Amino acid sequence: MINIGNKERLKELKQALGSLSRVPLTRLPTPLEPCAGLRLELGGPELWIKRDDLSGLTLGGNKTRMIEYALGEAIAQGVDTVVAGAGVQSNYCWQLAAACARLRLECHLLLGALPTEKETEIRGALLLDLLYGARVEIIPSVDWEVIGETIRRRARELEAAGRKVYIGRVGQESALGINACGYAAAALELLEQAAEKGLQIDQVWVCSSDTTQAGLALAFKHLETPVRLVGVPALPEPVVPGWSFPECISHFANQCAKILGLKTRVLPEDIISIPDYVGEGYGMITDASREAIRLVARSEGLLLDPVYSSKAMAGLIDHIRSGRIAAHERVVYIHTGGVPALFTAGDSLGLEDRLIASQAKGVTV
Numbered sequence: 001m002i003n004i005g006n007k008e009r010l011k012e013l014k015q016a017l018g019s020l021s022r023v024p025l026t027r028l029p030t031p032l033e034p035c036a037g038l039r040l041e042l043g044g045p046e047l048w049i050k051r052d053d054l055s056g057l058t059l060g061g062n063k064t065r066m067i068e069y070a071l072g073e074a075i076a077q078g079v080d081t082v083v084a085g086a087g088v089q090s091n092y093c094w095q096l097a098a099a100c101a102r103l104r105l106e107c108h109l110l111l112g113a114l115p116t117e118k119e120t121e122i123r124g125a126l127l128l129d130l131l132y133g134a135r136v137e138i139i140p141s142v143d144w145e146v147i148g149e150t151i152r153r154r155a156r157e158l159e160a161a162g163r164k165v166y167i168g169r170v171g172q173e174s175a176l177g178i179n180a181c182g183y184a185a186a187a188l189e190l191l192e193q194a195a196e197k198g199l200q201i202d203q204v205w206v207c208s209s210d211t212t213q214a215g216l217a218l219a220f221k222h223l224e225t226p227v228r229l230v231g232v233p234a235l236p237e238p239v240v241p242g243w244s245f246p247e248c249i250s251h252f253a254n255q256c257a258k259i260l261g262l263k264t265r266v267l268p269e270d271i272i273s274i275p276d277y278v279g280e281g282y283g284m285i286t287d288a289s290r291e292a293i294r295l296v297a298r299s300e301g302l303l304l305d306p307v308y309s310s311k312a313m314a315g316l317i318d319h320i321r322s323g324r325i326a327a328h329e330r331v332v333y334i335h336t337g338g339v340p341a342l343f344t345a346g347d348s349l350g351l352e353d354r355l356i357a358s359q360a361k362g363v364t365v
């Protein structure tokens with residue numbers, strides 16, 4: 001018998017999620033697939049992958065589940081315009097731009113980038129933002145305070161012009177709780193899907209610095225599941241200055257609990273967050289993340305991204321190789337998407353040696 005937690009609480013969580021305003025953007029459930037090829041390469045535990053890179057809304061990713069709840073609430077309040085921002089290659093922003101296109105909301109994106117030619121080239125996420133019709137302005141700074149303030153200023157200007165504005169994540173951190181609800185729902189989905197497959201999950205690994213892990217942690221704790229949840233942040237520091245990752249994640253989990261009307265509270269000591277795989281900084285490829293991208297592509301025919309999903313996979317691979325995850329355990333890795341960034345990283349993956357020089361002689365073109 002598979003233990004997916006306390007049945008009464010499962011019903012309570014489902015009802016609470018069902019009572020929120022939500023706009024459907026995803027194709028759920030996302031597949032839960034075995035990773036036999038990767039297991040062959042690594043040995044060790046039984047490996048599964050939850051394909052949130054296929055969550056729908058074009059190219060998928062973890063933010064789409066969150067945007068369903070965040071925009072659901074905003075639309076219920078009569079919002080007609082969205083203002084958001086982050087780094088120029090933000091996955092959140094392109095998923096938000098796609099959602100706005102589908103929901104016919106005006107979308108303004110203020111994207112921070114160093115003013116170099118490469119940073120502002122129309123590729124990856126920036127290419128998608130523009131295609132989805134967002135009004136994009138590049139801010140020549142990668143300071144979150146500066147980006148947040150610019151977003152709030154733009155929102156005030158639009159409100160003065162009569163628009164009803166929703167502000168996205170950066171610039172309005174109090175909105176992270178509603179975003180986390182998307183992953184409380186994902187936890188439920190995963191547990192039910194695993195039960196159908198007769199899979200008793202021992203560990204779940206995911207790349208997260210805040211909201212994804214917050215929603216999962218709340219649901220797993222509320223349901224009293226025995227699953228060990230491990231988050232690997234892709235940021236060197238948490239979004240709230242001076243706080244630790246567990247403090248941040250438990251704080252957003254509790255914001256989510258309040259929105260859902262649940263009594264459960266998550267404590268920092270409930271959170272396992274391993275910030276050892278970021279490398280030199282946000283978005284910087286490490287030897288381990290490069291190897292993770294190449295290994296998963298070769299053994300599973302699956303793509304990871306250089307900024308997020310490969311960092312969590314690097315952590316998981318390291319823990320398997322070093323024997324910190326036992327061979328009898330069943331591990332689910334949640335793929336959070338981000339693949340558009342892979343196509344901006346061709347010169348960092350060390351693939352040049354795999355190109356076979358032409359052996360043809362005497363061929364004229």
Ligand SMILES: Cc1ncc(COP(=O)(O)O)c(C=O)c1O
Nearest residue numbers: 091208209210212308336337338
């Ligand atoms: C592809 C991808 N994975 C993981 C994350 C981490 O999400 P969070 O820290 O909000 O849980 C992000 C955040 O932007 C992302 O784009």
